[in-house]
Amino acid sequence: MNSKPKKVLLDGSMLIIESLVRAGADVFIGYPITPANNLYSYGAKRFPAALAAPDEITTLQWMSGYAAAGKIPVSATSFPGYALMIESINMAYMMELPMVIVLAQRLGPATGTATMGAQGDVLLMNGTISGGSSLPTLCISNVDDCWSLPPEAIRWAVRMRTPVVLLTSKDDVMTLRSHDLSSLPPIEKIERDYFTGEGPYASYSPGENLVPPFLPVSDTKHQVRLTASTHDTRGILQNSTPEALGNTKRLQEKLDRNLGDYTFYDLDEEKGAGVLVVSYGITAQAAREAVSKLRAQGSKASLFVPKTLFPVPPEYFNIMEKYDRVVIAEENQTGQYRQVLFGSGPRPGVSGVNAIGRIITPGEIIQEVLENG
Amino acid sequence: MVKTFLDTDNLPFCKGCSHQMIARSTEKALQILDIDPLDVVLVTDIGCHGIIDRKFHTHTVHGLHGRSVALAAGISAGLADPRKKVVVYIGDGGTSIGINHLLGAAHRNFDMTVIVHNNMLYGMTGGQQSDLTPGSFNIRASMSGFTEEYLDVLKLVEDAGAAYVSRIQAKGDFSEELAKAMRVPGFSLVEVLEVCPSYGLKQNKDVTVANISEKFDLPLTSRMNEKAKRAEIADRTNNPSLLDSMKPVSVEFGHNLKGPFTLLMGGSAGEGVQVAADIFATAAMSCGLNVTKKGSYPVTVGTGYSAVEIIVSPEEIVFTGIGKADWAVVSSEDGMSFLKKRIEGMSGGRVITDAAYTVPGSGAVVHAGDFRGQVPGREINLSMAIVMLGISGIFPAGAMVKAISDNKIGGKMDVAKLVAASDALRAQIGG
Numbered sequence: 039m040n041s042k043p044k045k046v047l048l049d050g051s052m053l054i055i056e057s058l059v060r061a062g063a064d065v066f067i068g069y070p071i072t073p074a075n076n077l078y079s080y081g082a083k084r085f086p087a088a089l090a091a092p093d094e095i096t097t098l099q100w101m102s103g104y105a106a107a108g109k110i111p112v113s114a115t116s117f118p119g120y121a122l123m124i125e126s127i128n129m130a131y132m133m134e135l136p137m138v139i140v141l142a143q144r145l146g147p148a149t150g151t152a153t154m155g156a157q158g159d160v161l162l163m164n165g166t167i168s169g170g171s172s173l174p175t176l177c178i179s180n181v182d183d184c185w186s187l188p189p190e191a192i193r194w195a196v197r198m199r200t201p202v203v204l205l206t207s208k209d210d211v212m213t214l215r216s217h218d219l220s221s222l223p224p225i226e227k228i229e230r231d232y233f234t235g236e237g238p239y240a241s242y243s244p245g246e247n248l249v250p251p252f253l254p255v256s257d258t259k260h261q262v263r264l265t266a267s268t269h270d271t272r273g274i275l276q277n278s279t280p281e282a283l284g285n286t287k288r289l290q291e292k293l294d295r296n297l298g299d300y301t302f303y304d305l306d307e308e309k310g311a312g313v314l315v316v317s318y319g320i321t322a323q324a325a326r327e328a329v330s331k332l333r334a335q336g337s338k339a340s341l342f343v344p345k346t347l348f349p350v351p352p353e354y355f356n357i358m359e360k361y362d363r364v365v366i367a368e369e370n371q372t373g374q375y376r377q378v379l380f381g382s383g384p385r386p387g388v389s390g391v392n393a394i395g396r397i398i399t400p401g402e403i404i405q406e407v408l409e410n411g
Numbered sequence: 412m413v414k415t416f417l418d419t420d421n422l423p424f425c426k427g428c429s430h431q432m433i434a435r436s437t438e439k440a441l442q443i444l445d446i447d448p449l450d451v452v453l454v455t456d457i458g459c460h461g462i463i464d465r466k467f468h469t470h471t472v473h474g475l476h477g478r479s480v481a482l483a484a485g486i487s488a489g490l491a492d493p494r495k496k497v498v499v500y501i502g503d504g505g506t507s508i509g510i511n512h513l514l515g516a517a518h519r520n521f522d523m524t525v526i527v528h529n530n531m532l533y534g535m536t537g538g539q540q541s542d543l544t545p546g547s548f549n550i551r552a553s554m555s556g557f558t559e560e561y562l563d564v565l566k567l568v569e570d571a572g573a574a575y576v577s578r579i580q581a582k583g584d585f586s587e588e589l590a591k592a593m594r595v596p597g598f599s600l601v602e603v604l605e606v607c608p609s610y611g612l613k614q615n616k617d618v619t620v621a622n623i624s625e626k627f628d629l630p631l632t633s634r635m636n637e638k639a640k641r642a643e644i645a646d647r648t649n650n651p652s653l654l655d656s657m658k659p660v661s662v663e664f665g666h667n668l669k670g671p672f673t674l675l676m677g678g679s680a681g682e683g684v685q686v687a688a689d690i691f692a693t694a695a696m697s698c699g700l701n702v703t704k705k706g707s708y709p710v711t712v713g714t715g716y717s718a719v720e721i722i723v724s725p726e727e728i729v730f731t732g733i734g735k736a737d738w739a740v741v742s743s744e745d746g747m748s749f750l751k752k753r754i755e756g757m758s759g760g761r762v763i764t765d766a767a768y769t770v771p772g773s774g775a776v777v778h779a780g781d782f783r784g785q786v787p788g789r790e791i792n793l794s795m796a797i798v799m800l801g802i803s804g805i806f807p808a809g810a811m812v813k814a815i816s817d818n819k820i821g822g823k824m825d826v827a828k829l830v831a832a833s834d835a836l837r838a839q840i841g842g
């Protein structure tokens with residue numbers, strides 16, 4: 039890492055695709071959509087296999103098929119494509135199939151503005167799974183995350199047998215920047231564990247950590263049953279037997295129990311600060327700059343950048359509890375993550391900095407910290 | 412020893428339901444193929460026919476309504492193993508909602524056998540009509556919007572590129588017909604004409620499995636398409652790293668910046684605004700500066716404005732947005748109108764543009780010259796960047812000239828001529 043700098047001009051998409059492949063992703067399946075098009079074209083160039091699907095429902099179904107066959111699939115999309123994927127993401131979640139979906143947010147509703155960044159799909163992440171279970175969601179907050187978070191998404195997907203969303207936005211995946219390749223830490227390929235016992239094998243019989251050991255549908259020793267309907271540990275459809283309901287509840291419990299292994303955030307606390315600036319995704323950069331400017335002018339402030347958005351790690355509340363004031367900056371109209379953390383009603387000491395159709399500036403965050411303090 | 416694929420006790424269907432005939436004939440077909448149960452993946456759709464999966468000893472995958480064919484396509488492509496058989500059970504309902512998946516899988520000729528259980532209604536939800544229901548087949552809760560014509564799924568998938576199609580009736584033992592389809596490498600589809608005694612027969616007393624074909628003009632047929640092509644999925648396991656092909660920029664020049672410098676560029680699509688900005692960014696890097704570049708243009712990239720926000724800085728660039736720009740370089744009317752508000756907001760700095768355009772009032776000093784007259788349209792943004800560097804002195808214009816020469820567009824133009832024209836323009840408008 040002490041080698042001489044290797045500066046190149048690149049976008050976050052290139053780092054995301056390269057690191058996904060290095061971490062062991064096998065196949066990219068995609069349908070084009072701005073602002074995920076660079077991910078698509080790099081995916082086509084770099085992945086061991088790349089398939090052009092005719093739509094996003096097919097995309098997610100093909101991905102699930104690949105995952106059932108023991109591969110790690112990846113796709114990249116934006117809201118309109120994600121909306122089509124939702125039922126199939128539920129299927130993959132219920133079948134416990136690993137995969138990573140990169141969601142590059144853009145301004146909605148509907149087709150909205152394809153070339154305008156946004157952070158308007160956060161509540162959608164929280165509500166994707168019918169029944170309210172959490173869909174594991176990691177959020178990229180700067181160029182370093184474009185390299186370091188994708189392998190964590192793969193690790194989470196594989197170890198927990200679940201779809202994982204890697205949330206990003208137009209500015210992260212399309213902005214070109216000078217970046218030093220010699221500073222990129224190496225990425226280890228994530229090795230997979232398969233069921234190795236004598237059997238009998240039951241596809242949904244939980245092992246260690248509440249996760250059922252995986253076997254692909256090519257196994258020649260044990261029968262594999264995958265199903266998206268409510269099912270027992272053998273993967274057989276049941277209406278609502280205690281065993282089957284227990285299996286459904288386990289889908290959340292496995293995530294909660296192991297969440298500590300997948301909790302990522304930046305915390306930069308200043309001693310004596312009464313205000314905590316919270317931001318994630320594309321707005322985190324403005325928050326980082328705002329906090330350093332505040333400190334430079336003598337105002338104490340701490341900074342918290344959550345990267346694991348869902349399930350919400352319980353320790354986030356321990357962090358925030360220590361502050362009299364929490365200012366949450368995010369590029370959406372209603373303060374979506376603020377609602378997740380603090381509910382939709384007003385809450386003393388909690389305020390938001392919000393905007394749509396433009397990037398939030400450090401100045402706005404500074405103003406909120408200083409004026410309403 | 413004959414292998415068992417199906418547990419035939421208590422099949423989960425109503426009495427007389429044709430679905431059980433298909434299950435039994437499937438087992439026999441797999442026995443004819445003499446394949447191992449664990450070399451078979453049965454993918455079932457949502458519908459009455461789909462709940463059979465629990466009775467099979469093969470691998471089973473039970474997904475969503477209408478999506479089974481796409482799911483199976485992924486499995487087939489993921490396994491990529493001709494020794495495996497992927498069999499799909501889908502209903503006429505699933506075929507209606509998911510017809511694009513059937514067309515897509517046939518089009519790519521994925522290796523799989525689709526068995527369409529056509530009982531001409533949605534059994535599981537109470538007997539409503541599907542796109543495969545003939546108009547004269549009586550449906551209890553019939554709605555409008557249908558014609559006498561049913562969707563001929565055989566013709567559709569055949570047109571899309573299927574290797575084999577057949578239509579048979581759910582009578583007796585039809586395992587040979589199923590085995591024939593399963594032997595075909597590529598996409599095969601068998602439509603089985605059936606009845607649903609619970610919802611189909613009360614209103615259609617004269618219908619039997621044996622007379623559906625004639626009564627509704629659904630000819631029994633089988634057709635092989637010898638010319639069907641298989642979609643190849645290239646193995647690119649040894650693809651090189653994306654980063655390997657990136658040429659690092661070495662620092663060859665100095666700069667005069669103490670802090671961040673922000674620049675807006677605006678012009679017309681097709682005149683190389685983005686390329687000029689990329690080259691400008693590379694030039695800045697060759698002076699040891701950090702850079703960020705954001706492009707914006709309409710979705711139709713070939714027409715209208717094309718604009719860029721650039722930050723160059725000796726420090727690390729954290730926030731990549733630009734509040735007030737320091738300088739703006741505008742090469743066309745499109746660019747000027749797109750950047751109007753941004754230029755009006757400038758409290759100082761400079762605007763470089765062609766003398767033909769009206770610059771919105773602002774705190775910026777304007778340098779306007781006859782760029783259009785002196786340099787070709789495709790080089791105008793490069794020229795303006797050279798002039799901008801000459802006047803501002805933030806880093807040497809020579810770094811820009813070198814970056815142009817190193818870029819592939821440098822080979823397609825007369826760089827020396829561009830530099831001479833730019834220097835002359837600078838002499839006229841600079842100062």
Ligand SMILES: Cc1ncc(C[n+]2csc(CCOP(=O)(O)OP(=O)(O)O)c2C)c(N)n1
Nearest residue numbers: 458459460476502503504505532533534535
């Ligand atoms: C997206 C979606 N829409 C609607 C349904 C409800 N649904 C379940 S089964 C079915 C129809 C099944 O009919 P068919 O595919 O012909 O199978 P059959 O029951 O006749 O065997 C429908 C509409 C669903 N499960 N998913």
Ligand code: SF4
Nearest residue numbers: 425428459534607608
């Ligand atoms: S409702 Fe109809 S299709 Fe469903 S099992 Fe009964 S007879 Fe068969």
Ligand SMILES: [Mg+2]
Nearest residue numbers: 502503532534
């Ligand atoms: Mg039906």
